[in-house]
Amino acid sequence: MARFRLDDRVAVVTGGGSGIGAAICRAYAEQGERVVVADVNPAGGQRVADELGEAGWFHAVDVTDPASVEAGVAAAVERFGRLDVFVNNAGLGLVGTVQETQRADWDRLLNVNVTGVFNGCRAAVNQMLRQQPRGGVIVNIASVAGQIGVARRFAYCATKGAVIAMTRELSVDYVKDGIRCNAICPGTVxxxxxxxxxxxxxxxxxxxxxxxxxxxxxxxxxGRPEEVADLAVYLATDEAGFMTGSAVVLDGGWTAQ
Ligand SMILES: NC(=O)c1ccc[n+]([C@@H]2O[C@H](COP(=O)([O-])OP(=O)(O)OC[C@H]3O[C@@H](n4cnc5c(N)ncnc54)[C@H](O)[C@@H]3O)[C@@H](O)[C@H]2O)c1
Incomplete structure (x- = not known):
């Protein structure tokens, strides 16, 4: 049996219509996985799903809306039978010190980057506990900004720190249920x-x-989006079966200094 394969597994990737999310969708499909491209932008999401052929399906999802995320998971189950991997990748950036950060921008960023991950984790865990065999893998795309202070990224650093904290906590609660949860912390990609x-x-x-x-x-x-995607493949495979609650840095040495 070939290693690092995801044959016949099913993934939902939020923000799958662009950048890192699109590269994860492609890499998962290459490893034999079927993928629901879940993006708020129908043009990008449909384009990526079309590239994947039979292995891809686009479902419009706004991660800030819990019903929309649940519908994305339901679409994966209906079309492909179950949910093995959920990638919380959708995210926005925001530039500014604490003084430069306006309340409305802070709220918008937290809504997508933090509440969006909460909604994704809830919908994924609900399905992973409901299905037989139970379990699955959650991959959260955080950032080095969750590990170090990046100048003028006050709100962004706060959201990515929260993603790492949610990853660790969730991994503790569901480790006995066959659910693994890890975060990737990329440098600039x-x-x-x-x-x-x-x-x-x-x-x-x-x-x-x-x-x-x-x-x-x-x-x-x-970094290249494909380099993040290769790590997302590893985290989803059985070869990473001992790995949960980790925040893996992939940053060309940025935070090692
Ligand atoms: N590019 C980088 O340097 C970098 C570094 C570290 C972490 N990240 C993180 O990686 C993730 C992906 O970033 P990217 O560079 O590929 O960005 P991108 O802007 O290329 O893609 C983000 C995708 O998310 C989608 N999206 C935005 N809001 C959404 C919502 N409410 N619901 C569903 N989808 C939504 C967008 O439509 C887009 O397709 C983000 O979480 C980002 O914070 C990026």
Whole structure:
């Protein structure tokens, strides 16, 4: 039996229509998994699902709405039979010190990055306990911003710290139920998320800003979405069966300094 395979398993990936989420959808399908691409953006989500052919299915999901997330899980069960892996990947960024952070922006960020993960975990655990055989894997996409202070990312750091805390706590509660839960903490990864940040805040100095973002990692470059996806594959496989409650850093050495 080949190792690191996910044949016939079923995943839901929130924010699967772009960047890291899209790369996770592709990598899971490559390893034999069927994937519900759960994204609030129908254009991106449908495009990724179409790429996956029979293995993919798009379901419009807004992670801030618990009923919408539950419907995404129900769609996976209806179409593919069960839920083995749930990836809480959907997330937003926000630039600002505590003084620069407006209450409305703070609320919006917490709603997606924290409440969205709460909604995802609840819907996933409910299904994983209900099905036979019981259990499954939850993968939460946190960030190095949950481990260290990243300048002018007050709210973003708060949300990603919360994701790591939720990961650890959930892993303790359900370890006897066959549910494993781990977080990935990427450094800077070149995706539309980063492109949007550069466009919005550094439109006049794009090239220089991109060079600085590469240089932030001692390894000398930003990460690739596929590199995060490969770790998400590992965490979902039986080979990672001893691993739960971890926050795995994947950051080109950024936090090792
Ligand atoms: N790119 C990086 O440098 C980096 C680094 C560390 C962590 N992360 C985290 O990785 C995750 C993915 O980031 P990315 O860079 O691929 O971003 P991205 O902007 O390319 O993709 C995010 C996806 O999430 C979707 N989304 C947003 N709000 C949603 C909602 N309410 N419900 C459902 N879907 C929603 C978007 O439509 C989009 O398809 C985020 O949680 C982000 O915080 C990114």
């Amino acid at each position: 070149y995706t539309p998320f980063v492109e949007g940040y550069v466009e919005r805040f550094h439109a006049d100095t794009k090239e220089q800003t991109i060079q600085e973002l590469h240089a932030r990692q001692p390894i000398g470059r930003m």
